[in-house]
Amino acid sequence: MRCAHHRQQTPFRQEIPQVQTARISQATTQQNHKVMVEAMQRHRDGAVRTHVGAYDEHLPSIALSLSSSSSSSSSSVTSTSATIDVGSFPNAKPTATTAASVATQQKRYPSAPYYPPYYASHHRVGPSSSARGMVLASPPQKTPPTARVPKRGHNDINIRSPPKLLRVTSLPARCHESRFAFTPFALDGRYSDQELQQLQEMRSRSGGYYPNYCCSYPPPPHPYPMASHPESFIHSGYRCAPEVIGHPSLRIFKLRLPMEHLARLDRILEGCEAHAKELTGGWRTELYSLTQQDLALTDIPGMMDIAMPILQYLSRCICEVSHAEAVRVDRNQPHVLKYDQNHTGVELHHDRCDVTANLMMSRSHTYVGGGTYFPEANTVVRLKFGEFLLHPGQLIHGGTDITRGTRYLMVLFAHLKK
């Protein structure tokens, strides 16, 4: 049965990597600010939340930076402040702050030349003289502010529609003495305030990525680690700690099938290839609209019996990482997806399910290229034989092209029962 909408293309997201690139390469220009604001306006509809007062480059696709500092000499920077019109958002009101995580950062890196980027008190946040506007600016600081935690509700602003950049001004500042700028984030509602704080925690670990690092970003003390709070769980004697890919809030997990199930993967592939030979279209079953070579195991006699232990294992893992009691799978699940020279990859899209499982059925030496690309994690995940990925179906991802060989995945679209 054809299910044209199961993988949904999301064209507005596809442009985001460009925005990211623009920010990395030329984020110090006013033009870039404009580009980003326009991008934000283009890509966001409905409720947009602008988070004022924190840098975060770990939201590459949703954090659109309007602030910048560029080295004009070894000891000075030019920072930019801007005016945002919030007059058209009558419901603008403060919400929670992320400053607690700034304090945590300071504790963690006490000797680093790290200045908490923002506190509400450094900004003049409030209606400007033009009644319709809100001026966000921060006076230079003579001394680095000490860690302190503003009350919740200081420096975030909720708005109902995208902000409008009215004016950008450049202000001189002394490096390591002050820092003033701000960063509106456009958030799409999937992030809670708590998650925002976690995201904020990661900011200083990406030295080099953000162009301002020269001034106040300490070098990362260690590479971006696995989850700070890895979720581990036990299955039939197995202790399994999923590796977290990207930021934990993205909920991308890499796991492995137990060894005893691996041989089943080869048997399933043999069954699929034999079955495809019998079909007029071969692998071209038109099960889905974006991926082009898929076979539903339910259509191949005997296959579900072989796949059942794997399916159960995947389901249990999905339950564990999602805190769900049970999973329900769609029709045609699991299915096997084949990439070869006729179908090399799949564009950015999201899957119409709560959790997607992608299980690698090919050995790494049998193909070149290929991987699961998550723009929000800025990562291409390459699985080894028997490894599988769990990710929210709604998280944008794509399959990067293979350039040689054949890459098979077992894919499961799952819905959670809580």
Ligand SMILES: O=C(O)CCC(=O)C(=O)O
């Ligand atoms: O090729 C991949 O790794 C991703 C496949 C995918 O996104 C899908 O099957 O929906």
Ligand SMILES: [Fe+2]
């Ligand atoms: Fe997908």
